[in-house]
Amino acid sequence: MIIRCRINGQDTQLDVHGDERAVDLLPERLGLTGTKEGCGTGECGACAVLINGRARLSCLMMAAQLDGQDITTIEGLGQPDHPHVLQTAFAEYGAVQCGFCTPGMIIAAADLLDRNPHPDRAAIREGLSGNICRCTGYTRILSAVEMAGATNATDTPPSAEQAVRP
């Protein structure tokens, strides 16, 4: 079936198969490989994308459900020459090791900051509770999101070295 949607700001028309999930379409067919299937059951968060501004699990959406929707993947959140404040924070605070969880983690964090611009650590834990990381132990991820929230409040982010004391 033909679907029409907006992906990372670009209007797109696609012929999708009834068995195709959003997590099949975005990385496999459209080359947007930031979105990853970690579990396929909605329990790891690695597949998270923004649909109409809210974080959704692309492994639990059929491609047909994308018709008429506005989709932002990690690639659309920020560009290398103009990164999203979260992408900068994750890079600066050592919140990325293997990187597999990172796109979904940042998408979930972007949704959180959209509704709660300056979350404390407890609110960040809660907001990211659907995203699993097997590498970092989460502390630097929490610090990165905390600092991204603080950056939203001021123009200069606090020093990265100050932030990563657990």
Next chain:
Amino acid sequence: MIVHVPTSLAELWPLLDDPQTRVMAGGTDVLVQRRAALLRGDMATPRAICCVERIADLRGITRTAHEVRIGAASTLTALQESADIAALLPCLHHAIRVLGSPLIRNHATLGGNICTASPAADTIPPLVALSARMELRTRHGQRSVPISEFVRGPGQTDLRQGELLHAVCIPLPDTDCRQYFEKIGRRQALAISVASLAACQYRDAHGQRRIRLALGSVGPTVMRCPEAEALLDAALTQDNLIQGAQLVRHAVRPITDIRATAEYRRHVAGNLLLRLASAWALS
């Protein structure tokens, strides 16, 4: 598989005539079950799904003078963000806050959680404690069923072919009546309940304050314990809670599975009752 995404009830009704078409809201159960079936080699299931997330009639939270009416396809996030639900139905609100994860709650719906009818469902104990009614519709008419009659067993509801859960209707609780919810799980998020308790006080026809206790994950469906309720109706004291906890432990029918043993569930189901002592500042 055919994927239908109707935008109105009028579009939906003909689709429900096909017994091989599964209704899907958030997909957190239907698509997970589909994936498990595909991994088992069962390629044909289901033949078609009908996603109801675009039907506006099925969403929304309305408060009237007598009840709170929740569209069955309202997401759990929408319920969590509702000031009315937080203020009027705190035991349901709490259950939603600890269900799944923020990502799951952006998909999951109240109707889906009810119709999947897992013995470990987190919204069903509060809905039982709140005496919720299910508004079921077909293209020809509607009927209203109390939740305790609608949910019949593990994965079984009274939903008939061609019928849709349209809304959940909850009578407004009396203002001086307290509510409580707690679930036991192996972690603080993405944890299927091992045992849960929803408690809700209410005023009966004679104006006497009484209590409903709804225990989850310790039987094939949510269980009440009339003996413990009667004891607490007589006097809501710590001593009666201790006695009531033992009555609960005798009443529940837990199983042993990968999450917990039956013995643990039985013991902790009683413990949950004891929590009312501090939650409600009882002497």
